[in-house]
Amino acid sequence: MNPEESQIQPAKRWNSLWLLLVVFTGFLIFGFSENSKGPALPRMQADFSLSEWQIGLLLSLNSLGYLLACSFTIVLTNKLGLRFTMLMAFGSMAISGLFMYLSYNYAALSASYFLMYVGNGILEIGLALLTARIFVKNTGMMMNLSHFFYGLSSIVAPLFASMLMGLHLFDMTLSWGGMYLVMLSLAIIPMIPALFASFPKDTVPVEERVSYVSYMKDPAAWLIVGILSFGVVSELAVGGWLVNFLEKAYEWTPTAAAGMLSAFFVCFTAARLILGPVTDRIGFIKSLIIFSGSSGLFTVAAIVTGEPGAFLFALAGIGIAPIYPTVMAYLARYYSRNSDTAITFTVTMMGIACIIGNLLIGGITEWTKDLFSNETGSELGLLRGLQAGYLFIALCALLCMVLSVILYRFLNKRGGAL
Template sequence: MEKKQYPLQNNYLSKKTFLLEKYNYFILLSIVFGGFLIFGLSENIKGPAIPEIQTDFHLDEGQLGFLLALNSLGYLLACLFTSALSNKIGIRWTGSIAFASMAIAGLCMYMSSTYTFLSMSYFLLYIGNGMLEIGLGIMAARIFTKNTGMMMNLAHFFYGLSSTVAPIFASSMMQWNITNGEIGWRGMYVIMLTFSLLPILPSLLAKFPEEISQEEEKVSYRYLFRDPVAWLIVAILSCGIVSELGIGSWLVHFLVKAYNWNLKDASGMLSMFFLFFMLARLFLGPLTDKIGYTFSILIFSAFSGICSILAIVVGEGGAILFAIAGIGIAPIYPTIMALLSKRYPNGTGTAITFTVTFMGIASVIGNLFIGYIIDAVNSFFSTRGGEKELIGLQAGYIFIGILALVCSVCCLILFITLRKKHAVL
């Protein structure tokens, strides 16, 4: 005989289902927010470490540029296979592999005795970072269906939060004494990257969006290749991210080499940059939903570019402008993710993968350019000593500021294009 279900029993089951879904939602939020915390930590501890790495391995600026370009190359490689891997084994295991590979990379960096092995370790680290960021981006786009701009910026706020404290923690940790010697950049990397293992546990407990709903994506790569809007978004994100990563990677090096700042003060300025960066994502996120994603990026990227260039023009007295530039550069990435989720609602994963893949290519080229621009300008001028090195460093940093301005110009073109189609976002 079929068992009857009474209204009271149905209400109990509905309430239980609601609580389970809410519990799962908070676990997913902890993974997204915690993942961005780990990502910001692993990405930005390299600032204080780079001068020490350069000294230990006797590297010139071109070799440093190549080392940083490997970061972007690892990210690019992750773009090529992460989407397919997540479809095959799920985001749960893809994310767990990403977290584990980052911890393994820390051990490899500790053991590195040659520039080649160090480069391979960096490469592995950024494969893990790339897998992580793509997975988090797709997951966030599926979770944050309301107030998308605000929630995307809030998620990326946690990246800014860890990025703010990462340089200070890293520079302080490098001076810790264990067994009658400083742990240096090697020990610092091992300790910091071990934290990447923490989000694996909630990843094993959560029910991920792809397991809840498997909607077929209607947007294809062929369609995106033919869509001018998609390419404008690629250009905007590429310029914005290369500028952002350029500041994070080269600011400490610039202040130490150009103005003879000590490592602690230079790292403090980088932390100040990420403080502005973090607060911008926290407070400007709601503004992007109100004034529009495209127009927001146009304004913010122009502001960042102007600040970066003015900092060079003014000189050492205007060094605070390096940090203030973080206000403009911070909202670009999360706002682009929000724009993609609204522009391509039936194929957000495909659109994100397409965009960040070409962004990765641009990042490789951009990081190489910064290093080799510095070397080329230094070689061109016949002056010697500190002045010669200063001119090259200034040229490299001006390039970073120009990229932010190009980002703004591309956004203006996108705004005009979408307005003609009555589809401004």
Template sequence: MQTLPQTQPVKKYIPLSFFVIFLGYLVFGFSENIKGPAIPKMQLEYGIDELQVGFLLAINSIGFLLACSFTGAFSSKFGIKLTSLLAFGSMALSGVFIYFSTNFELFSVSYFIMYLGNGMLEIVLAILAARVFTKNTGFMMNLSHFFYGLSSTAAPLMAAGLMGISFFGSGELGWKGMYLLMLSLCIVPMIPAFFTRFPKDTSTVENRLPIKIFLKDRVAWFIIIILSFGVIAELSIAGWLVNFLERSYHWSSAAAASMLSIFFLCFMVGRLLLGFVTDKIGFMLSIIIFSALSGVTTILATIFGPSGVWLYAVSGFGIAPVYPTVMALLARRYPNGIDAAITVTVTVMGIVVVIANLFLGALIEFFKQMFTGILGAEIGLMRGFQAGFIFIGVCALLCSVFSIVLYRYLQKRNEIM
């Protein structure tokens, strides 16, 4: 009697590409959000005002935008592995340039290089996640961005702590040394990226969505607008909150960094937990509800003053699922043109963020100058920051409003996602 060979149980494993995505978002969060505690120190060292800070952030967003514009085509030609290695490598190298920057101009160039790497990494991770996460897309997108929230939570506290550390009696590490140390972490995800075989685009050339067709889709432009307002709200709070609390409410650097960490803690929890909600109630309803929550709490936190600062943390919970949910929405609507869809969406979003950074810096400076002449320098600075944070809250509300418009449009066409 012939015995049948015993079948071995299938071993479950996590592909190395998962590690690249998760570690990639982890270092992305560090690079993006160590600037909060560092900006006041930059201003002190280089003697720059709020308008110049806004200009710096805008110039860096141009670097991010430039990278987004060519990364999709570059990865299609040379492969996503090489593109990811270049992204991580340029970010690590920018830390060296920042450390040796002797003036504001050289620092701006170094920061620009870091944002080039950030932009490349943004596109690489988005494309890779869309190819890898083919099941439970909403949850997996939010889970991968959870790692961004995790590092973002730790980043302000780590940045504030590292800046005050002394090494071998040679003085404090400072904000430049902190950037060098934190950006060197980008070397870590290069290891799995080097050894893994990334999934390729399985769609045929004939079936791929041309960029011209994408640009003619009204839904695509609504998605771009929604994402832009959501990202403005998210990045602006991360960039300005510590400066606001230190200079207007006279919080210590450690306390202000802790508050930003609490914001990102809620942000992280939001991305971890709300992924389930997104898959349950749908992509559009999730964006409508949670971006509105973020907008309302941001405005209330600003109106209530020091007693309402905790509401900024709640706004982090609300704005958290917007970006990954929009990415999931793109993956669902444009499965055969995800590279083009992500490239165009993130590039146009980058243009809007550049304009918003300039406008926000100018808005803060305008109201600061206006109220300084009436109420004095201290109150003027506070009113300037408050005007800026009202604008941030309005951006989150506009994200919700445009989501409602898109929801109704899709509902009429029976295309709700």
């Protein structure tokens, strides 16, 4: 090895370290951002006198910010590079925390959430593109490992959020606004390695890239959109609705309900750490079938068995956890030369599904509650409404399994499933 090569090797190692820090800390912040809302939503609902429908509308309309970000992030990345994209994502999230703290009504809260979702959308696309470019070996394991850090922060996010909301400083309580200010300020941390890292570029020539129109003609592309959409709706709905369900259906304390959400994320995180190598060994599509099916069945069992079976809500996290990283690994491997197009299209369509999913959960809960309240009273009506909304979450996981089976058969006919 000549002197020039000996100098290049340490530089490459340092750059790899910086990139890994961006990925891992980025997923940590993503987990805090997404899963602090569980304990916060009931407090927001009480402060602004919001109905279940308005909560669902808040989550759905503000997902438009996420969807908007998905639509322009790939253009942003191509024009200004991944470094600028990542810095913009983290900066948007940090600023949204300040606006959240200053929110004084439902409209201001919605605007703040909108900005946070914009940052989340940019970050999700940016991290997906970055991991697809750097994890070229053991893709399933590395994708699950990086998403493990999302689960890691998701474990402590509900408990940390509950603790911060009850914290007294300068003769005042932080409440949910102060909690978001603190939590989202952490987005400044991953900006540091992002400034030092040299980000990989897309090496596929422009003339060889598949257009969105061509990509949309592939039936497998739409099947994977459905799989990811149902899987992510089921996953993210837990963070938004589980605490609300346990507090109102079973009259759990906020601390106990947040503890069960953290237990869900313990299972969720452990699954991503342990099951990553399994996806590489048994295949991505078979993994999706097994994991999504088990999550749906655990959730149905939790609802049917009532409060004694509440622990099954946590176990459902084992099955739903590997869905997103396994789909990303599939896209990075199956569409290796056009992963930017595949990932951006898939995640954007998923964003639309998340908007519809949150609306449906809120609407189903409200409609069923009103239906049963007229016949059996408001208390039982609320319970039936919450159960119906959560059964829809389970249904999403089971539909994810069904579409995975269809994709597996389709790919086998076409030449083999990954």
